Amino acid sequence: MSTETSTNDDVRSGQTITLTQADDGWWVARDEATGVASQGETREDALANLDEAVALHKGEIGESIDTWEEEKEALDDLGIDPEEVQQARDEHDGLPDFMQ
Incomplete structure (x- = not known):
């Protein structure tokens, strides 16, 4: 199962995130603009982990x-x-x- 969504309410509109549920039930979230992906047991976890991964990728957080x-x-x-x-x-x- 896969869901693609972009929101016009987001300040950074035009971004696309793909959510895919794997065979094991885990969710994979992928930011299409950066190619960064993360996963979680729930959609919410996958999206939260993706937010952190994208911020790390962009150098906004972390060392x-x-x-x-x-x-x-x-x-x-x-x-x-x-x-x-x-x-x-x-x-x-x-x-x-x-x-x-």
Whole structure:
């Protein structure tokens, strides 16, 4: 199930967000302008997570990660293997499978 919506009430009108419900019941929200996506157990959670992800993407919140060393540290903190991320980038033109 997928729902596309843009709202003219939004100050940033013209933006499109796609909501898709996965087979496991989770919702995926994608900002079409930036290509940023996030997920949540509910539509509301997915949209809230997307708001945060887009703000991070645009540098509106969070700290900038400017070097591979900083990225490795951040990935380690999240419990993600940096070498696996690097391998996925090498195999898929820089994007992990979930971002393809």
